[in-house]
Amino acid sequence: MEYVRRVEQSVSLLALLAIWAVGTMIVATDLSLPTPPQVATAFVEAATGSYFWGEVVRSTFRVYLSYVIAAVVAIPLGLLIGRSEIAEDLLFPSLEVLRPIPPIAWFPALTIILFNQENIVRFIIFLAAFFPILLNTIEGVQGIEAEYSQAASSLGASSSQSLRHVVLPGALPSIYTGLVNAMGLAWVSLVAAELLSSTGLGYYLWNAFVSNAYPDVIVAILVIGVLGYVSSALVRWLGARQLPWLQSETV
Amino acid sequence: MSEHDTNDERTDADERSTDRTDRPDSAGDEEVRSWTESSGTGTVNIQDLTKVYGTDGDELVAVDEMDLHIEAEEFVTVLGPSGCGKSTVMECVAGYLDPTEGEVLVNGEPVDGPDPSRGVVFQENRLFPWKTINENVRFGPQMRDSVDEGRIETLFDQMGLEGFEESYPHELSGGMQQRAELARLLANDPDIMLMDEPFSGLDAMTKELMQEKLLDVWEDDDRTVVFITHDVEEAILLADRVVVMTARPGQVKDVIDVDLDRPRDTNVVTSDRFNELQRRASESIHDEAERAMEQAEGRA
Numbered sequence: 001m002e003y004v005r006r007v008e009q010s011v012s013l014l015a016l017l018a019i020w021a022v023g024t025m026i027v028a029t030d031l032s033l034p035t036p037p038q039v040a041t042a043f044v045e046a047a048t049g050s051y052f053w054g055e056v057v058r059s060t061f062r063v064y065l066s067y068v069i070a071a072v073v074a075i076p077l078g079l080l081i082g083r084s085e086i087a088e089d090l091l092f093p094s095l096e097v098l099r100p101i102p103p104i105a106w107f108p109a110l111t112i113i114l115f116n117q118e119n120i121v122r123f124i125i126f127l128a129a130f131f132p133i134l135l136n137t138i139e140g141v142q143g144i145e146a147e148y149s150q151a152a153s154s155l156g157a158s159s160s161q162s163l164r165h166v167v168l169p170g171a172l173p174s175i176y177t178g179l180v181n182a183m184g185l186a187w188v189s190l191v192a193a194e195l196l197s198s199t200g201l202g203y204y205l206w207n208a209f210v211s212n213a214y215p216d217v218i219v220a221i222l223v224i225g226v227l228g229y230v231s232s233a234l235v236r237w238l239g240a241r242q243l244p245w246l247q248s249e250t251v
Numbered sequence: 252m253s254e255h256d257t258n259d260e261r262t263d264a265d266e267r268s269t270d271r272t273d274r275p276d277s278a279g280d281e282e283v284r285s286w287t288e289s290s291g292t293g294t295v296n297i298q299d300l301t302k303v304y305g306t307d308g309d310e311l312v313a314v315d316e317m318d319l320h321i322e323a324e325e326f327v328t329v330l331g332p333s334g335c336g337k338s339t340v341m342e343c344v345a346g347y348l349d350p351t352e353g354e355v356l357v358n359g360e361p362v363d364g365p366d367p368s369r370g371v372v373f374q375e376n377r378l379f380p381w382k383t384i385n386e387n388v389r390f391g392p393q394m395r396d397s398v399d400e401g402r403i404e405t406l407f408d409q410m411g412l413e414g415f416e417e418s419y420p421h422e423l424s425g426g427m428q429q430r431a432e433l434a435r436l437l438a439n440d441p442d443i444m445l446m447d448e449p450f451s452g453l454d455a456m457t458k459e460l461m462q463e464k465l466l467d468v469w470e471d472d473d474r475t476v477v478f479i480t481h482d483v484e485e486a487i488l489l490a491d492r493v494v495v496m497t498a499r500p501g502q503v504k505d506v507i508d509v510d511l512d513r514p515r516d517t518n519v520v521t522s523d524r525f526n527e528l529q530r531r532a533s534e535s536i537h538d539e540a541e542r543a544m545e546q547a548e549g550r551a
Contacts, residue, residue: 147373147375147377148377148379150345150347150365150371150377151371151377151379152379152390153364153365154345154346154365154366154367154369154370154371155367155370155390155391155394155435155436155439156366156367156391156394156395156439157390157394158394161394165379165382165390165394166379169379169381169382170379170381172381243381244419245380245381245382245419245421
């Protein structure tokens with residue numbers, strides 16, 4: 001069963017590659033679009049130099065740093081808002097006004113406030129990751145049936161024990177859903193922010209575009225895709241490890 | 252656990268109590284409780300209890316000036332048609348709900364929120380899905396840093412849960428889940444067990460086994476049990492007294508003393524006396540069930 005699924009997943013990726021190869025090498029040859037062999041050559045060239053890897057590390061570090069900060073702020077805040085009506089009334093309306101603003105739209109305003117380009121990029125990624133984690137935490141807390149909290153207090157749990165043993169573990173599946181979404185959005189906004197700055201993979205992509213090095217554009221796109229995929233997979237794996245009771249439920 | 256003027260309270264309570272039964276097994280050793288340092292407290296006094304849901308114009312009187320006194324270590328079943336407010340009464344005793352009027356006294360003290368001395372079991376199990384059976388069962392003592400390993404082990408043995416320590420609740424059958432829930436409650440050594448139709452979701456065979464298990468547990472330790480059910484046979488099989496409730500708004504309609512010998516097992520249901528009691532309870536609840544049905548139709 002597991003084996004069959006692996007084959008199916010490989011077929012999906014190979015089909016994508018095949019469509020690309022047929023499209024650029026047979027159907028639309030006169031548009032001089034980057035073909036798979038050209039991109040492979042460009043990748044090997046980039047991968048043998050240190051500049052490219054430096055940008056990969058820089059971008060990955062930016063995502064992970066901002067992402068962890070977002071989680072550390074959003075999860076406790078979400079627990080608070082989910083548990084306390086007062087906190088919800090005081091905080092939630094403002095947060096809901098800020099939420100629909102695309103993180104990248106903050107870029108001009110942030111140049112006035114933060115000056116430092118590194119911090120601007122970090123902050124934009126933070127914003128992108130923050131809201132999905134926050135909302136899913138709140139939803140997770142409010143979704144726990146009151147019966148579990150009642151049961152805990154009838155068994156003698158104090159409210160802080162109830163938070164630790166009932167609210168947090170009960171909300172954890174939803175929190176992980178938020179964390180997985182947030183990881184994807186963090187990479188999306190990283191690229192957007194870096195297009196406007198002068199370092200990182202996003203800038204590498206933009207620079208390749210303006211220098212007409214189209215195979216390098218595709219290299220950057222694919223590397224960002226793979227990094228995003230691996231990062232999300234990592235979060236999923238952590239989630240599965242922490243939620244054995246959910247995992248066995250689906251088996 | 253609060254401990255105070257138990258004697259005064261009992262005298263007071265005895266005067267109020269109209270239907271008293273002498274339990275055949277209530278020998279002089281009642282004060283000796285295994286596994287616990289507290290003495291046999293556990294009186295429940297429901298006084299003029301009224302609970303109204305909703306606000307002006309759209310009110311629903313669930314319970315109306317209900318009076319009931321339950322003695323320490325007594326097994327009382329509350330029998331009523333669906334929607335008669337019996338769960339509401341129990342939630343007031345558990346401390347989940349505040350009465351609109353009147354009060355609930357436990358050991359003479361007004362109920363102020365949930366307390367580990369009042370354990371609760373519901374129809375749907377409320378085991379924490381994210382904890383293993385072992386973590387669930389020891390949850391109460393663990394919260395107070397007073398886990399007694401020997402006692403936990405005894406409970407696993409008594410409830411037939413050995414080998415399932417590391418399982419998660421959803422991996423167990425319905426009957427096993429209820430046994431685990433009962434073990435979790437007993438681990439806390441409550442004075443009072445509040446049970447809201449705990450077996451009504453089980454198949455007939457499992458239900459019978461659980462009833463016998465509960466009787467065993469209750470014979471062993473001195474606890475007060477308030478057991479809600481809509482099953483006449485179950486009500487009589489288990490109880491010292493059956494309290495029949497009226498259709499909504501809930502009140503005590505009838506109290507039936509069950510003078511069947513203890514210890515009992517499920518064979519008692521074939522005896523003549525059992526049938527007599529069952530007939531009486533069925534007659535008492537029949538009109539109320541009809542009224543409850545009319546109410547339900549009226550609302551639909």
